[in-house]
Amino acid sequence: xxxxxxxxxxxxxxxxxxxxxxxxxxxxxxxxxxxxxxxxxxxxxxxxxxxxxxxxxxxxxxxxxxxxxxxx
Numbered sequence: 001x002x003x004x005x006x007x008x009x010x011x012x013x014x015x016x017x018x019x020x021x022x023x024x025x026x027x028x029x030x031x032x033x034x035x036x037x038x039x040x041x042x043x044x045x046x047x048x049x050x051x052x053x054x055x056x057x058x059x060x061x062x063x064x065x066x067x068x069x070x071x072x
Contacts, residue, residue: 008058020055
């Protein structure tokens with residue numbers, strides 16, 4: 001999960017989707033651990049949510065570029 005934004009930018013779309021799926025699974029696990037009182041580092045949940053947002057932003061940016069290229 002702990003990838004930098006430059007690492008994410010270098011990934012292709014399929015790898016980004018796989019990373020997004022892994023981050024969402026990790027967020028689910030963290031939510032369960034938080035609900036059962038087993039989560040010690042509560043900031044991990046925020047980090048994962050922000051990572052998901054970063055990945056979604058990169059995917060959307062690539063969709064926009066592809067749509068603009070198809071329109072020309």
